[in-house]
Amino acid sequence: xxxxxxxxxxxxxxxxxxxxxxxxxxxxxxxxxxxxxxxxxxxxxxxxxxxxxxxxxxxxxxxxxxxxxxxxxxxxxxxxxxxxxxxxxxxxxxxxxxxxxxxxxxxxxxxxxxxxxxxxxxxxxxxxxxxxxxxxxxxxxxxxxxxxxxxxxxxxxxxxxxxxxxxxxxxxxxxxxxxxxxxxxxxxxxxxxxxxxxxxxxxxxxxxxxxxxxxxxxxxxxxxxxxxxxxxxxxxxxxxxxxxxxxx
Amino acid sequence: xxxxxxxxxxxxxxxxxxxxxxxxxxxxxxxxxxxxxxxxxxxxxxxxxxxxxxxxxxxxxxxxxxxxxxxxxxxxxxxxxxxxxxxxxxxxxxxxxxxxxxxxxxxxxxxxxxxxxxxxxxxxxxxxxxxxxxxxxxxxxxxxxxxxxxxxxxxxxxxxxxxxxxxxxxxxxxxxxxxxxxxxxxxxxxxxxxxxxxxxxxxxxxxxxxxxxxxxxxxxxxxxxxxxxxxxxxxxxxxxxxxxxxxxxxxxxxxxxxxxxxx
Ligand SMILES: Nc1ncnc2c1ncn2[C@@H]1O[C@H](COP(=O)(O)OP(=O)(O)OP(=O)(O)O)[C@@H](O)[C@H]1O
Ligand SMILES: [Mg+2]
Numbered sequence: 001x002x003x004x005x006x007x008x009x010x011x012x013x014x015x016x017x018x019x020x021x022x023x024x025x026x027x028x029x030x031x032x033x034x035x036x037x038x039x040x041x042x043x044x045x046x047x048x049x050x051x052x053x054x055x056x057x058x059x060x061x062x063x064x065x066x067x068x069x070x071x072x073x074x075x076x077x078x079x080x081x082x083x084x085x086x087x088x089x090x091x092x093x094x095x096x097x098x099x100x101x102x103x104x105x106x107x108x109x110x111x112x113x114x115x116x117x118x119x120x121x122x123x124x125x126x127x128x129x130x131x132x133x134x135x136x137x138x139x140x141x142x143x144x145x146x147x148x149x150x151x152x153x154x155x156x157x158x159x160x161x162x163x164x165x166x167x168x169x170x171x172x173x174x175x176x177x178x179x180x181x182x183x184x185x186x187x188x189x190x191x192x193x194x195x196x197x198x199x200x201x202x203x204x205x206x207x208x209x210x211x212x213x214x215x216x217x218x219x220x221x222x223x224x225x226x227x228x229x230x231x232x233x234x235x236x237x238x239x240x241x242x243x244x245x246x247x248x
Numbered sequence: 249x250x251x252x253x254x255x256x257x258x259x260x261x262x263x264x265x266x267x268x269x270x271x272x273x274x275x276x277x278x279x280x281x282x283x284x285x286x287x288x289x290x291x292x293x294x295x296x297x298x299x300x301x302x303x304x305x306x307x308x309x310x311x312x313x314x315x316x317x318x319x320x321x322x323x324x325x326x327x328x329x330x331x332x333x334x335x336x337x338x339x340x341x342x343x344x345x346x347x348x349x350x351x352x353x354x355x356x357x358x359x360x361x362x363x364x365x366x367x368x369x370x371x372x373x374x375x376x377x378x379x380x381x382x383x384x385x386x387x388x389x390x391x392x393x394x395x396x397x398x399x400x401x402x403x404x405x406x407x408x409x410x411x412x413x414x415x416x417x418x419x420x421x422x423x424x425x426x427x428x429x430x431x432x433x434x435x436x437x438x439x440x441x442x443x444x445x446x447x448x449x450x451x452x453x454x455x456x457x458x459x460x461x462x463x464x465x466x467x468x469x470x471x472x473x474x475x476x477x478x479x480x481x482x483x484x485x486x487x488x489x490x491x492x493x494x495x496x497x498x499x500x501x502x503x504x505x506x507x508x509x510x511x
Binding site: 002003005006012013014018047079082083084086087088089090092093094185247248 | 298300301302303304321324325326328330332334335336337338339340341345348350352353354355397510
């Protein structure tokens with residue numbers, strides 16, 4: 001549908017025009033890769049877990065995707081503050097179409113970002129098991145991006161201004177990232193943490209990335225895809241619902 | 249002017265304990281030029297937001313182009329275009345892109361869209377600047393672009409909430425001429441608010457005056473002047489609404505924000 005396309009296109013245009021945003025959001029993954037990757041590399045290897053950079057790379061790609069996509073979804077708040085949101089709200093278009101277009105836009109942007117980070121990991125010494133399997137890994141990135149863009153929009157629809165942004169970063173995004181298996185193998189953690197990771201959608205996203213990039217998985221690709229789909233559908237549905245209730 | 253294109257009955261809007269719009273009823277005939285006047289904070293924008301699906305009424309009923317904005321929002325949305333009181337452009341897109349975005353959202357077919365965008369941008373004298381980012385526009389240029397955008401999809405009703413705020417006299421005259429032409433030739437219904445009484449008197453065939461959320465007078469400019477025994481609409485307005493200045497509260501903040509956004 002046209003509305004979906006134009007909402008998508010807007011996100012792409014805004015992203016491709018903000019060079020500072022692209023460059024800025026590469027710094028964090030780079031820091032993680034260098035400090036964690038090289039800092040813990042020796043310990044990781046000594047513990048018999050293999051090459052840490054290889055393990056870490058999919059996790060950092062996942063990280064850049066969750067940050068980019070949630071941030072993108074939350075730009076609804078800016079639109080509200082700068083007034084543009086009204087223009088989309090009075091349009092004779094089903095709210096689900098607006099939600100979906102925007103979400104896909106955010107997911108595309110996050111995937112582009114993820115691909116840049118992937119290149120960065122390759123330069124730092126990451127060896128994927130197969131070059132061919134990078135293609136399905138990119139699809140997984142798109143999947144993760146869709147899920148978290150929808151979550152970002154859902155959260156943003158419930159907020160009036162940017163006051164709550166820090167709250168969302170610290171109480172939602174950071175825990176989602178740190179408690180997922182992005183930084184450490186879930187096989188060797190306490191049961192409680194295992195349980196928490198098991199309800200964190202990012203764990204399944206990163207797991208699916210690892211399946212294609214380093215041929216390792218905790219949950220199995222099938223379960224990963226089921227859980228990712230489930231969360232995505234729920235966030236899209238809730239997001240459209242909350243979005244349709246926005247009043248300005 | 250066979251039927252009423254807007255029909256409002258006992259409309260009320262409460263924000264918490266505060267009643268911004270109190271039990272108002274009015275109607276606008278199809279093809280009419282209707283002015284909705286009132287002091288700051290009277291409830292004009294709140295009413296327009298309820299008519300245009302941006303706010304849910306607390307109680308009362310609305311019919312807009314034959315549809316209820318509450319229950320058949322999308323059908324109602326098809327029937328109008330709107331120029332908001334506050335800024336509503338995407339500053340990170342160009343003028344042309346803002347127009348395109350609108351045209352696609354309203355399913356204006358591609359060829360018609362291109363042609364209308366060119367025509368409207370020429371009308372508001374922004375065609376030369378169509379590829380500039382909106383953030384580089386002056387306040388008046390942004391306003392003109394918003395007006396062009398509101399008309400792009402050929403709505404049956406155009407809502408204009410203080411459309412001429414911040415526009416120079418040349419642009420104002422130009423705008424009203426164009427709107428009157430659209431109104432006469434295509435029968436588009438014009439629903440507007442303004443604080444320029446001479447403008448309202450000149451353009452509107454029908455006027456409703458709202459104060460403290462209640463409609464206190466309706467009629468043509470002449471009728472309002474006759475009712476109040478005054479010479480100008482401005483005097484009639486002052487007589488109807490008193491001359492004390494309204495405390496604005498939250499609204500003055502919104503206004504300051506708007507001015508900062510525009511200038
Ligand atoms: N979201 C809101 N929450 C609380 N109060 C509100 C809200 N929106 C408007 N109001 C209040 O409702 C009243 C009517 O506001 P409204 O914006 O409709 O006035 P207006 O007639 O458009 O005034 P102006 O000429 O200044 O634009 C004001 O007192 C305003 O403070
Ligand atoms: Mg107003």
